Amino acid sequence: MRxxxxxxxxxxxxxGFGGTLALIIAAAEAVGASREQTASMVxxxxxxxxxxxxxxxxxxxxxxxTAWSTxxxxxxxxxxxxxxxxxxxxxxxxxxxxxxxxxxxxxxKLMSRIPASVASGMLAGIVVSFAIGAVKxxxxxxxxxxxxxxxxxxxxxxxxxxxxxxxxxxxxALAALLGRIGEMPAPEMSTLVFTAPKFSLAATFGLALPLxxxxxxxxxxxxLAVLKAAGYxxxxxxxxxxxxxxxxxxxxxxxxxxxxAAISAAICTGPDVHPxxxxxxxxxxxxxxxYLVFALFGASLVAIFAVLPSSLIVLVAGLGLLxxxxxxxxxxxxxxxxxIPATVAFAVTASGLTVAGIGSAFWGLxxxxxxxxxxxxxxx
Numbered sequence: 285m286r287x288x289x290x291x292x293x294x295x296x297x298x299x300g301f302g303g304t305l306a307l308i309i310a311a312a313e314a315v316g317a318s319r320e321q322t323a324s325m326v327x328x329x330x331x332x333x334x335x336x337x338x339x340x341x342x343x344x345x346x347x348x349x350t351a352w353s354t355x356x357x358x359x360x361x362x363x364x365x366x367x368x369x370x371x372x373x374x375x376x377x378x379x380x381x382x383x384x385x386x387x388x389x390x391x392x393k394l395m396s397r398i399p400a401s402v403a404s405g406m407l408a409g410i411v412v413s414f415a416i417g418a419v420k421x422x423x424x425x426x427x428x429x430x431x432x433x434x435x436x437x438x439x440x441x442x443x444x445x446x447x448x449x450x451x452x453x454x455x456x457a458l459a460a461l462l463g464r465i466g467e468m469p470a471p472e473m474s475t476l477v478f479t480a481p482k483f484s485l486a487a488t489f490g491l492a493l494p495l496x497x498x499x500x501x502x503x504x505x506x507x508l509a510v511l512k513a514a515g516y517x518x519x520x521x522x523x524x525x526x527x528x529x530x531x532x533x534x535x536x537x538x539x540x541x542x543x544x545a546a547i548s549a550a551i552c553t554g555p556d557v558h559p560x561x562x563x564x565x566x567x568x569x570x571x572x573x574x575y576l577v578f579a580l581f582g583a584s585l586v587a588i589f590a591v592l593p594s595s596l597i598v599l600v601a602g603l604g605l606l607x608x609x610x611x612x613x614x615x616x617x618x619x620x621x622x623x624i625p626a627t628v629a630f631a632v633t634a635s636g637l638t639v640a641g642i643g644s645a646f647w648g649l650x651x652x653x654x655x656x657x658x659x660x661x662x663x664x
Contacts, residue, residue, distance in 0.1 A: 286558055293567040295446075296349065296551035297574035301330075302449045304354050306601040307414075309589050310361035311540065315371040319590065321538045323583035324477035328539035330579035332530045334572040336542060340523055341568020346516045347552040348523055349571045351545035355498040358411045358605060359491070360540065362636075363643050366487055368538065373481035374491035378541045379531035381496045382504075386525025401616050402652035403501040405626035408612035409633025409648050410498065411605040418602020425595035428459060432596075436603055448604045455596045466591035474582040476537045490643035497649065499543050500524075502608075507544025514553035515561055625656035 308329070312322035329352045340348035356378075360371065385391040422429045432451050439447040459465050504524050511518050523544055531541050551557075552567040578585070589597065616626035629652025637644040 286563075288557055289563070289566050290570040292552055292554075292557045293349075293570035294574055296545075296548040296567070297571050297578070299446060299449055299551065300351050300545065300548040301575070301578055302452055304352070304357065304448075304601075304604050305585065305589065306452075306597045307354060307357040307361060307604060308352065308540075309586065309597060310414075310601055311357040312368075312538070314361045314363055315366050315368045317368045317371075317538060319586065320475075320477050321368055321479060323474060323586040324479075325538040325540070326586055327474040327476060327579050327582035328534040328537040329542060330575045330582060332534045332539060332542045334575040334579065336527055336530055337568045337575070338572035340526060341565045341571075344518060344523070345562070345565045346511060346518060347514075347549065347557070347564045347567045348511065348518065349545045349549050349552055349568055350527055350542050351503070351548050352539075353495065353499045353503055353541045353543050354605070355407050355410060355502045355608065356495045356541050358414055359494055359498060359645055361601070362410055362413050363491060364636075365638070366491060367482065368479055369482035370484055370487040371491060371540075372479045372535055372538060373483040374487045374495060375535035375538075375540050376481055376532060377483075377488060377492040378496045378499065379528050379533075379535055381492075382499070382528025382531060382541065382543070383525050384528070385500065386521045386523070386528055389521060392520055392524070398497070398501060399622060399625070399653070399656055400501070401619055401622035401626040402629045402649065402656055403497065404612040404615035405629030405652055406494070406633050406645055406648045407498055407502050408609055408616055409630040409635075410494075410645055411609045411612065412630075412634050413636075414598075414602045414605045415609050416602075417598045418606075421595040421598045421602070425593065428455070428462060428464060428593060429595055429599050431458065432599060433603075444607070448600060451603055452600050455600065456592065459593055459596060464593045468591065469584065469587035471581070472583045472587070474580055474584075478536055479538050481536065489646050490638075494643070494645035494649065495541060498645075499541050502612075503543040503546060506546040507549055510546050510549045510553060514564075516553070621659065622656060625652045625659060628652050628655045 333350045336350040432455050436451045439450045557564045617623050629648045632651045633644050633648030
């Protein structure tokens with residue numbers, strides 16, 4: 285076996301974990317999760333991804349790896365007024381919806397018919413607040429953040445995939461030199477914390493449905509596209525259904541949705557992994573092994589993030605979503621006839637509008653689709 289197989293899997297796992305862990309922390313904080321519940325969230329997510337990636341890769345003989353929902357974490361992180369119990373209830377609903385989508389083909393087709401422009405406008409509205417937060421952190425903490433921003437764009441010239449991880453590692457080192465890091469916590473093993481779910485209409489429409497939509501449109505469909513671009517022909521239903529079932533099992537331990545990976549999958553599916561596409565599925569078990577290690581030390585990693593400067597966390601979260609924001613805006617504005625509906629979806633979502641306790645992501649999608657229907661009626 286080539287060394288490139290475990291090496292690629294490890295790089296994909298490190299990029300996926302280190303580059304977006306700050307978003308998971310932000311999501312947990314937004315719904316009022318305790319430190320123990322946050323550590324449980326990270327641990328349960330890592331265990332879910334390990335099980336999913338190992339099983340799906342072995343079963344399909346394709347490099348099918350999974351990830352947590354990055355736009356979903358951004359959605360939760362930008363929300364307000366929800367409790368961790370309501371969030372767990374929403375996670376259960378999303379898991380059930382994903383399982384149903386994978387099991388019933390008409391649902392998969394229905395999801396694929398949601399206009400990409402409007403869905404991307406909503407996604408851009410979700411993540412733009414994090415990008416703005418990263419910009420504001422420069423003014424709030426220029427000595428620490430300024431050099432890291434420069435480093436990010438320099439590293440991107442040579443390796444865009446590792447640029448966020450480089451900022452995180454470099455930021456920890458610089459913060460330590462500046463005496464900005466609190467007392468490092470003692471290493472501790474991870475534990476899972478059960479949280480009773482609470483179901484409400486506000487959380488269903490404000491968290492669950494938008495989380496389901498962005499997970500399908502921005503993660504699962506993109507993950508399938510990455511596999512197809514690499515020459516594979518995956519059947520969409522079974523992988524999506526499996527991630528939905530696993531998400532159902534991990535949701536009571538505070539874990540948000542897991543789904544097919546896109547960026548991580550791109551690292552595991554290329555010719556650099558192995559010249560023979562038939563052999564590349566072996567990255568899945570090694571990827572799973574890396575996430576088992578992350579799961580063991582999830583509590584320690586969350587504790588370490590807790591003593592880092594808040595400006596550094598905000599920066600890493602914002603930079604980690606910069607590529608997603610650029611891609612979402614490009615798709616949203618690609619079709620000239622759909623630019624206004626997409627822009628409406630973006631503006632309403634980014635506004636933070638809350639009506640009847642339901643968050644702006646849902647209303648952004650509704651507004652965008654409504655304007656699109658009106659626009660199309662005009663051209664008939």
